Amino acid sequence: MLICAVSICFSTCVAALLSPPSTVAVFVGGEGGYPVYRIPSITRIEGATHHGTLLAFAEGRGHLGDNGTNDIVMRASGDAGATWSPVRVLCDLPARSLNNPCVVELRTGAHAGRVLLMFQSYRDGCGEGCVTEGYDAPAIGEDTICRTLVMHSDDAGASWSAPREVTREVKRAKGATSTAIGPGIGIQLARGAHAGRVIMPFNEGPPDHWRVYAAYSDDGGDSWKFGDPAPNGERGVGNEVQMFERVDGSVVLNARQHLGAKRRKTATSTDGGVTWSALADVPELLDPTCMGGVLALDDATVVFTGCDSETRRANGTLWISRDAGRTWPEKVLLESEGFAYSVPVALGAGEVGVLYETAGYKSIVLKRVRVPVGCVAP
Numbered sequence: 336m337l338i339c340a341v342s343i344c345f346s347t348c349v350a351a352l353l354s355p356p357s358t359v360a361v362f363v364g365g366e367g368g369y370p371v372y373r374i375p376s377i378t379r380i381e382g383a384t385h386h387g388t389l390l391a392f393a394e395g396r397g398h399l400g401d402n403g404t405n406d407i408v409m410r411a412s413g414d415a416g417a418t419w420s421p422v423r424v425l426c427d428l429p430a431r432s433l434n435n436p437c438v439v440e441l442r443t444g445a446h447a448g449r450v451l452l453m454f455q456s457y458r459d460g461c462g463e464g465c466v467t468e469g470y471d472a473p474a475i476g477e478d479t480i481c482r483t484l485v486m487h488s489d490d491a492g493a494s495w496s497a498p499r500e501v502t503r504e505v506k507r508a509k510g511a512t513s514t515a516i517g518p519g520i521g522i523q524l525a526r527g528a529h530a531g532r533v534i535m536p537f538n539e540g541p542p543d544h545w546r547v548y549a550a551y552s553d554d555g556g557d558s559w560k561f562g563d564p565a566p567n568g569e570r571g572v573g574n575e576v577q578m579f580e581r582v583d584g585s586v587v588l589n590a591r592q593h594l595g596a597k598r599r600k601t602a603t604s605t606d607g608g609v610t611w612s613a614l615a616d617v618p619e620l621l622d623p624t625c626m627g628g629v630l631a632l633d634d635a636t637v638v639f640t641g642c643d644s645e646t647r648r649a650n651g652t653l654w655i656s657r658d659a660g661r662t663w664p665e666k667v668l669l670e671s672e673g674f675a676y677s678v679p680v681a682l683g684a685g686e687v688g689v690l691y692e693t694a695g696y697k698s699i700v701l702k703r704v705r706v707p708v709g710c711v712a713p
Contacts, residue, residue, distance in 0.1 A: 357702070357703050358700050358701070358702045358703075359416055359417060359418075359419075359700060359701050360698050360699075360700050361375075361391050361410055361416075361419055361690065361698075361699050361700060361701050362375075362391070362393050362408075362410070362422070362698065362699040363697070363698045363699075364696070364697045364698060366422070367395070367408070367421065367422030368395065368422060368424075369395035369396060369397070369406075369408070369422070370396065370397060370398065371395075371396040371397070371398060371399050371696060371697075372393045372394065372395060372396065372408070372698070372699050373393065373394050373396060373399075373676070373692060373696060373699075374393055374394045374434065374435060374436060374518050374676055375391065375392070375393050375518075375519075375676055375677070375678050375690040375691065375692065375699050376391070376392040376393070376436040376437055376438045376452075376517070376518060376519055376520065376678055376690075377389060377390065377391045377392070377438070377520070377678050377680045377688070377690045377701075378390050378438045378439065378440050378450065378520060378680065379440075379680050379681060379682065379683075380440060380450070380491045380492075381440060381442060382440070382447075382448040382491065384448075384490075384491065385413075385490075385491035387413070387415065387683070388411060388412070388413050388491050388492070389411065389412040389413075389415070389416055389680065389688070389701075390409060390410075390411050390438065390450065390491070390492045391409065391410050391411075391412070391419070391690055391699075391701070392407065392408065392409050392425075392436040392438060392452065393407075393408055393436065393699055394406070394407065394408070394433065394434060394436065395407075395408040395422070395424065399696060401432075401434065401462060401463075402432045402434075402457055402459065402460065402461070402462035402463075403432055403459060404429075404430065404431070404432065404459050405432045405433050405434060406424050406425075406426060406427040406433055407424075407425045407426040407427075407433045407436055407452070407454055408422050408423060408424055408425060409422075409423050409425050409492060410422055410423065411423075411491075411492050415682055415686075415688075415703075416682070416688055416701045416703065425452070425486065425495055426454075426484070426486065426498055428456060428498075430458065430459045431456050431457065431458060431459060432456070432457040432458070432459050432462070433454055433455070433456055433484075434454060434455045434456075434457065434515070434518075435454050435455050435515045435516050435517055435518040436452060436453075436454045436517075436518055437452070437453050437454065437516040437517035437518050437519055437520060437521055437535060437536070438450060438451065438452050438453075438520055438521065439451050439520060439521035439522060439523060439533060439535070440523075441523055441533065441555055441556070442523055442525070443523065443525075443530075443531050444523075444531050444554075444555045445554075445555055446487075446489075446555035446556065446557075448489065448491075449487050449488070449489050449555065449556070450487060450488045450489075450491070450492060451485060451486075451487050451521065451533065451556045452485065452486045452487070452488075452495075453483065453484070453485045453501075453516050453521070453535055454483070454484055454516065455481055455482065455483055455484070455514065455515060455516065456481075456482040456483070456484055457481055457482075458477075458478045458479070461478070461479055462513075463481075463512075463513040463515075463540055463542050464542055465479060466479050466480060466481040466512050466513050466540075467479045467480065467512055468508070468509055468510070468511065468512055469508060469509075470502055470503050470506070470508065480502065481502075481506070481512065481513045481514055482500055482502045483500070483501050483502050483505050483506065483514060483516065484498040484499065484500055484501070485498070485499050485501050485556065486498050486499070487556065501559050502514075504550070504558060504559035504560065504561070505535070505537065505550040505559050505561050506539070506561070507539065507561070510539075511539040511540065512539075512540045512541045513539065513540035513541070513542070514537055514538070514539045514540075515537065515538050515539075515575065516535050516536065516537055516550075517535070517536050517537075517575065517576070517577060517626075518575065518626065518676070518678075519536075519577050519626070519628050519676075519678045520577065520628075520630070520678060520680075521533060521534055521535040521536065521578075522534050522578055522579060522580060522586075524580055524584065524586070524607060525580065526580065526582065526583070526584040527583065527584020527585075527607075528584065528607070529553075529584065529606075529607030529608075530584070531553065532551050532552070532553050532607050532608070533551060533552040533553075533555065533556055534549050534550070534551050534578060534586065534607070534608045535549065535550045535551070535559075536549060536576040536577055536578045536588065537549065537550050537561070537576070538573065538574050538575060538576055538590070539564070544572070545572045545573065545574045545593050546564035546565070546567065546572070546573070547564060547565050547573040547574070547576040547588060547590050547600075547602075547614075548561060548562050548563060548564045548565065548608075548611075549561070549562045549578065549586070549588075549604070549608030549609075550562075551607060551608050551609075562604075562608050562609040562610060562611075563609065563610050563611065564611070565588065565590075565602040565611035565612070565613070565614050566602075566611070566612075566613040566614065567613075567614055568613035568614055568615075571592050571593065571594045571595015571596060571600065571614070571616075572592070572593040572594045572595065572600075572614075573588070573590030573591065573592070573593065573600040573602075573614050574590060574591040574592070574593040574624075575590065575591040575626040576588050576589065576590040576591070577589050577590075577627070577628055577629045578608070578629070579629050579630060579631040579637060579660065580631060581631075581634075581659045581660070582634040582635075582659065584605075584607075585603055585604060585605050586603070586604040586607065586608050587601060587602075587603050587604075587659075587660050588600075588601060588602050588603075588604075588611065589601055589617070589620075589627065589629045589639060589660075590602075590614070591622060591624060591625060591626055591627065592622045592624060593624065595616070596616050597621060597622055597623065597624075597645035597646075598616040598617055598618060598620060598621065598622055599616070599617040599620035599621075599622045599627065599639075599641070600614040600615065600616065600617070601614070601615055601616075601617050601660075602614050602615065617663070619654065619662065619663040619664075620639060620641060620654060620663060621641075621642065621643055621644055621645050622641060622642065622645070623642050623644050623645055623646050623647055623648060625641065625642050625648050625675055625676065626675075626676040626677070627639060627640055627641030627642075627677060628640040628641070628677045628678040628679045628689070629660075629679070630679040630680070630681065630687070631659070631660075632681055632687070632706065632708045633708045634659070635656075635657055635658060635659055635708075636655065636656070636657060636706070636708045637655075637656040637659055637660040638653055638654065638655055638656075638679050638687055638706060639653070639654045639656070639660075639663065639679075640652070640653050640654075640669070640677040640678070640679050640689050640691065641654075641677065642674055642675075643666065643668075648673075648674060648675045649670075649671065649672050649673065649674055650668070650670075650671060650674065651668070651669040651670035651671075651674025651677065651689075651691060651693070652666050652667065652668055652669060653666065653667045653669055653679070653687070653689060653704055653706070654666045655667075655706060667704060669689055669691070669702055669704070670691070670693055670702075673692075673693045673694050673695055674691060674692070674693055675691070675692040675693070675696065676691065676692045677689055677690065677691035677692070678690045678691070682703065685705055685706060685707040685708065686703050686704065686705055686706070687703070687704050687705075687706045688701050688702065688703050688704075689701070689702045689704065
């Protein structure tokens with residue numbers, strides 16, 4: 336526990352935040368076999384055997400568009416992100432577009448230490464505006480179903496299971512056409528009546544009526560269920576979404592806005608992601624309609640990464656909350672230009688890494704930032 340006077344502690348926090356962060360390129364377009372990489376995801380292994388190993392994921396794309404013959408790729412780092420293994424293809428399905436990697440490492444339960452990776456699969460040429468309700472293709476060779484797949488690793492990413500389809504477990508039969516996990520990270524609850532539950536954040540289409548919800552597993556990812564969508568109310572619509580847990584076991588979502596004020600959307604669940612309060616604006620968190628990342632570092636400290644702009648995917652910023660995401664009084668500029676999708680990861684020793692798209696989607700980089708926990712602003 337950090338013990339110090341509030342004024343001294345706050346000064347220490349500010350000084351640490353002003354330390355220059357280091358940046359390392361992780362996925363670079365034209366290297367590793369793909370012209371474009373998009374949609375970052377990252378986790379840090381906490382298990383004893385491979386403690387501290389970073390696993391970074393992305394879509395390896397043939398072109399910038401979302402729908403194509405995209406593959407799911409990975410790189411690993413054993414030195415806190417300073418160097419990385421070669422780009423490795425985890426899943427490549429012929430004539431399929433693989434999208435929205437979302438990762439979580441299980442800390443408890445029968446599968447403790449397992450890394451779960453979930454993502455979507457579309458037919459090449461049939462994206463969000465083409466896919467339909469239900470689970471079955473209308474005809475052979477004409478798959479208009481957005482499918483969800485999951486893979487797992489029990490050895491910190493060295494080997495992976497074959498992809499397993501879980502579409503029926505995470506998608507509503509009626510009223511949902513496309514589904515998109517995250518992208519970014521999932522969480523495993525540590526407190527309350529649903530401790531041990533794995534939660535994957537989802538949004539569902541059709542594109543003119545997005546809704547956000549949680550898919551969850553109480554058996555370490557062997558089976559899945561899905562909860563109700565968060566009511567959109569009068570505050571616009573949520574789209575790509577991330578979630579974190581508070582000390583009381585409640586779950587908080589933070590979603591990209593779609594319609595409504597140019598602010599992030601939030602809602603709270605007190606039953607492990609089954610039901611939600613109505614979406615509300617987060618006044619401090621601007622949003623030009625771009626995915627953002629959120630991560631709880633301790634009982635009070637939560638970080639959010641996104642664009643500090645209402646109009647541009649730029650001014651990449653890390654916001655810091657000292658009251659579990661209720662207010663966001665501190666912020667650190669990460670990148671003034673060329674900042675899009677981002678995912679924070681705890682690196683230990685008061686450091687956070689932010690994996691984000693930059694340079695006009697030409698690269699995905701990891702930037703390290705000092706964010707001491709246990710400090711509370713006066």
